[in-house]
Every structure is written in C-alpha cells, then in structure tokens.
Amino acid sequence: MKEMEKGKHRSLLAFLVILMASCILIAPFFIYGGSSSPILPLCSHLTAEPVQSPLPAVSAKVEHQNETSAPPPPRLETSLTCDRSGFSSDVCVLRGVVHLNPSSSSVNLASDGGSVPPQLETIRPYTRKWDKRLTQSIKELKLSLNGADTKACDVIYPVPAVIFSIGGFTGNIYHAFNDALIPLFITSHKFQRRVVFIILEYQTWWLNKYKHIISELSDYPPVDFYRDNLTSCFPEVTVGLKVHGDLTINPSPDLTVQSFRRMLDDAYRHVPGPLQPAAENGKPKVVIIFRQGTRAVENEQEVVQLCESVGFQVEILRPTITMDMVEIYRVINSSDAMIGVVGAAMTHLLFQKPGDVFIQVVLLGTRWAAETSYGEPAKKMGLKYMPYTIKTEESSLSRQYPKEDPVLTDPDSVNKKGWDVAAKVYLQQQAVSIDVNRFRKTVTNAYKYIVARKRSI
Structure with missing residues (x-):
C-alpha cells in the first residue's frame, strides 16, 4: 500500500510540474493574444492578475500569491532631476520605483523613509517649449519626489519608460520627424530598444503611420498614458525628449544623423512589398x-x-x-x-x-x-x-x-x-x-x- 501511495504522490507531483510548465509557456501567448484555452482556468491562480498590459509586466500581486516566485526588486537610488536649459524642450528623469498615475496626471516616487526633502516639478513634454501658445495645448504632468502619496503598483515593468507627446504640430511630416521621431531616437537610443514609450495626446492614426520606426526603437508597443486607471511602476522614467536642432543630431561616437538614417533603412527596407523597377x-x-x-x-x-x-x-x-x-x-x-x-x-x-x-x-x-x-x-x-x-x-x-x-x-x-x-x-x-x-x-x-x-x- 505504501508503495502505491508513493506512486500516486509521484504521479500527482509530475502532473503539477507539467501543468505549471504549460502555464509558463502558453499563458503569455493567450493573455497577450486575447485567446482562450481550456488550460487557462487551471493556470489562473499562477498568473499575475489583473493582466492589463500587452507588455511583459509583472503584477504586484504575484508576491502575495507565491512568496517564493521571485526575489524582491533591488533597492534603487531615488532621484528626480530636470534639465530646463534647452531652448526647445525640458527633460526630467525619475529613478527609483516610479509610479505613473493617469487619474491625477502625475508621475511620483518616494524615497526610503522619506528622508529626501520633497520636490515638485511640472512639465509639458513637447519639443517646442518656446511656442507658449502651442505648448498650452499639451497635457501638463506633475512630477514629485516625496511630494505626493504613491499608490501601490498595479503593474510593474522591468524596463525604463520615456513619456512624450505626439500632439502639437506632429500631424505635419516635418514636425513628426523634427518634434518627435528624431528627438525620440536621441533620447531612447541608450536603452537599446529595452524601453516603453508612454504617449500623451495618443493618436492611433499617427502611431500606425510611423509604426515601423516606433517598433525599430522599442521592443514594446506604445502605451497611452491615459489608457486606464492602473498605477504602473518603472525603475526609471524620462519625461520629455532631447532636441539637437532642425532634423539633425549632434554627432557622438554612437549617435549621429547617419545612425538615424541607418535606422530608417532597418525600419523600412525589410517590409514586404513590390520592388521598385530598375532605371x-x-x-x-x-x-x-x-x-x-x-x-x-x-x-x-x-x-x-x-x-x-x-x-x-x-x-x-x-x-x-x-x-x-x-x-x-x-x-x-x-x-x-x-x-x-x-x-x-x-x-x-x-x-x-x-x-x-x-x-x-x-x-x-x-x-x-x-x-x-x-x-x-x-x-x-x-x-x-x-x-x-x-x-x-x-x-x-x-x-x-x-x-x-x-x-x-x-x-x-x-x-x-x-x-x-x-x-x-x-x-x-x-x-x-x-x-x-x-x-x-x-x-x-x-x-x-x-x-x-x-x-x-
């Protein structure tokens, strides 16, 4: 009897191992693809809920469901810095556990124990700050360090984020490149595609028009800042884009206008379609x-x-x-x-x-x-x-x-x-x-x- 009981336990254990492996392998496919499967109800207590994002984010509730599923996130140095010296744009960077709160149009973080003095900033992340009339049409974000209550993270992302606006004049192709796409390349290049773009004045048609460029700059689909009321958390958030000049990039060892040009080749050259006839x-x-x-x-x-x-x-x-x-x-x-x-x-x-x-x-x-x-x-x-x-x-x-x-x-x-x-x-x-x-x-x-x-x- 004891041998039979042991056999049953071994069979049950093997089944659970197979089930968990199946959940790990197929759950992301069905979650992000929006499909259903008879195995998903069995997996539901093993996945992060609610799953609101198409990105490989981790729900903050995972640690309560399975305390040993992942080590706690490392402690990050907490800081909020803003560079307002540029003629065309302001750029602020928050590092730590950065909370995005759509309901209050705010980006907040808190230091351990609140030992750092409170700091409050506001920013309209568009690249024509000298045009005061236009800038007023861009949503203003409130940034704070120890200056606002930080809600619990509903969704935690393992990569940085860049927040910027595609409002203003970006419906015009010159401004699409000059005010958004080239500054986005300059700002996000250092992340080597491991970055999430968070969009203000989200316009589906615009993102569809320039989707090949956007996907060449980031491994993740762009996110509407006001998509939902979930509090999303990132280890680093850059608000605003860096600008070097009209359709140009100040050359550095790893960043030039030629590298932007090569990126355009990579974005468009391999898209299926008819070949141009020879001369x-x-x-x-x-x-x-x-x-x-x-x-x-x-x-x-x-x-x-x-x-x-x-x-x-x-x-x-x-x-x-x-x-x-x-x-x-x-x-x-x-x-x-x-x-x-x-x-x-x-x-x-x-x-x-x-x-x-x-x-x-x-x-x-x-x-x-x-x-x-x-x-x-x-x-x-x-x-x-x-x-x-x-x-x-x-x-x-x-x-x-x-x-x-x-x-x-x-x-x-x-x-x-x-x-x-x-x-x-x-x-x-x-x-x-x-x-x-x-x-x-x-x-x-x-x-x-x-x-x-x-x-x-």
Whole structure:
C-alpha cells in the first residue's frame, strides 16, 4: 500500500510540474493574444492578475500569491532631476520605483523613509517649449519626489519608460520627424530598444503611420498614458525628449544623423512589398515632388520634360497624409536625386541615400527657412545639396503685388514682422513657374555629378 501511495504522490507531483510548465509557456501567448484555452482556468491562480498590459509586466500581486516566485526588486537610488536649459524642450528623469498615475496626471516616487526633502516639478513634454501658445495645448504632468502619496503598483515593468507627446504640430511630416521621431531616437537610443514609450495626446492614426520606426526603437508597443486607471511602476522614467536642432543630431561616437538614417533603412527596407523597377538603360533616376495647392509648380510638365531631356528617368511623387510611408521610402530610396519646392515634403530627404542629390526650389522670402530646415540637414546627412533660388518674376507673387511692394523688393522686412505674417505671404499665397532655361543648369550639374559619382564607385 505504501508503495502505491508513493506512486500516486509521484504521479500527482509530475502532473503539477507539467501543468505549471504549460502555464509558463502558453499563458503569455493567450493573455497577450486575447485567446482562450481550456488550460487557462487551471493556470489562473499562477498568473499575475489583473493582466492589463500587452507588455511583459509583472503584477504586484504575484508576491502575495507565491512568496517564493521571485526575489524582491533591488533597492534603487531615488532621484528626480530636470534639465530646463534647452531652448526647445525640458527633460526630467525619475529613478527609483516610479509610479505613473493617469487619474491625477502625475508621475511620483518616494524615497526610503522619506528622508529626501520633497520636490515638485511640472512639465509639458513637447519639443517646442518656446511656442507658449502651442505648448498650452499639451497635457501638463506633475512630477514629485516625496511630494505626493504613491499608490501601490498595479503593474510593474522591468524596463525604463520615456513619456512624450505626439500632439502639437506632429500631424505635419516635418514636425513628426523634427518634434518627435528624431528627438525620440536621441533620447531612447541608450536603452537599446529595452524601453516603453508612454504617449500623451495618443493618436492611433499617427502611431500606425510611423509604426515601423516606433517598433525599430522599442521592443514594446506604445502605451497611452491615459489608457486606464492602473498605477504602473518603472525603475526609471524620462519625461520629455532631447532636441539637437532642425532634423539633425549632434554627432557622438554612437549617435549621429547617419545612425538615424541607418535606422530608417532597418525600419523600412525589410517590409514586404513590390520592388521598385530598375532605371531604363541605366539612366539616373530623379523623383520630383509636386505639391497640391500652396507652393505648387505651375509648369509641371515643362519641368518633367527638362529633366528627361537632360538624361534623367523621372518619377513623380505627390505625397498625402494617408500615403504609406513604406511606399514613399521605396520611391525616394531607389532614386539618385530629389527635386521639390521648399516645405514639409522636403523632410523626405531623410529617405535619400548618402551621396544622392537634393535640389530644393527656394521661393521668394523663404531662404532662411529653406536653408535651416532642409539645406543644412541635407548636407549633414551627406547629400549633395543644390539649391535653386527663384527670381522674383518666377513667383506668383509678382502677379499679386505691385513691383515696388516690399513683399517683392524686400522680403527680409516682411520676415521681420513675424512668422505668422511671413508664412501667410510666402508659404500660403505663393506658387512658382520655374524658368526651365535657367533651371537647366542646376539639373545638368546634378546629372553630371551623379554620372561621375557612379563611374567612380
């Protein structure tokens, strides 16, 4: 009998071991995938409840269900520091057991025994802090060290978090990269993808549009700060993003604008889809970006014919807010040159390969914006930048204003009246009819440069 009892115990023990192993292996699949299984009810008392996040977080209730399931978390140095010296953004870092409390729009932590004096900070984590009117549209977060009651952790994450906003102007592609994606790369690069992005002004369409970049920067899906009322805890939280300048990164041994460019290649190059057709007879390929509405090229066909007559194979691109970024990347990345009128669409220069040619049509009154926002970043990326600055008679403004008007004769004086005034005149009211005879020199120089470069490779 004793031998039979021992056999039963051994069988029961073996069954429990198999059950627990099965739970460990399959529970995450069914929890994160939203599926059900007949074995899950048996596993329910072994998993962290409630499971509210798609991330591999650990419920704080686990330690009460199984005291020996995991060692207690290590004691972390507690600190709250803020760098407010930047022109474009503030960045605060909290270290310790950092509590995110959506119900109070707060990020809190407490030191052991409360020995550290209370510290309170506020921050609106968007990268245009100098624009006070815009910044007011961004949610303000309250940060505290020993300054607020810290609720018990409902969910504990084993990796750091970065909190930032995708509100403001980020619906515009220039601002998507300049205000969010490049600063996010700068800020999160050191975490080597082991980081959770917590989003303010969460917009599903925006995250879908840039999902390949986001997933290249983090192993975890982005989280809406206000998704639920659970208190989530992290060992470190960075609030706000670091900014180095217009579409640029201050070079360091492991962080450059070229490394950002390589990240874009990694994000888009391996996405399944149709291949770009090879150039005809080995011709250099130029992509011409034509705008709709403001800053349109009034003689598109003449410009296309000019490029073809010089020897280019021409592809026309008309980007829209709904166009797939992978498609745009493939068109531009497979080309040797890009031509376009100053404006947000020139942000696509980020998809060009180092050594490619970038021809920017610089309109009347836009020289500073064109050079600062696109010309200088293009050169830092290793592109061959060839600006084409139009003459007054090529601008549609020459037909709208008298010849002696300062809009035509003294654009600097108009720009000094402020961005709102200048943008209304030079960006919203202006179109261009390119003098193709004059433009031919720039296009020909680009063609010769590309042909010579290809021969030297």
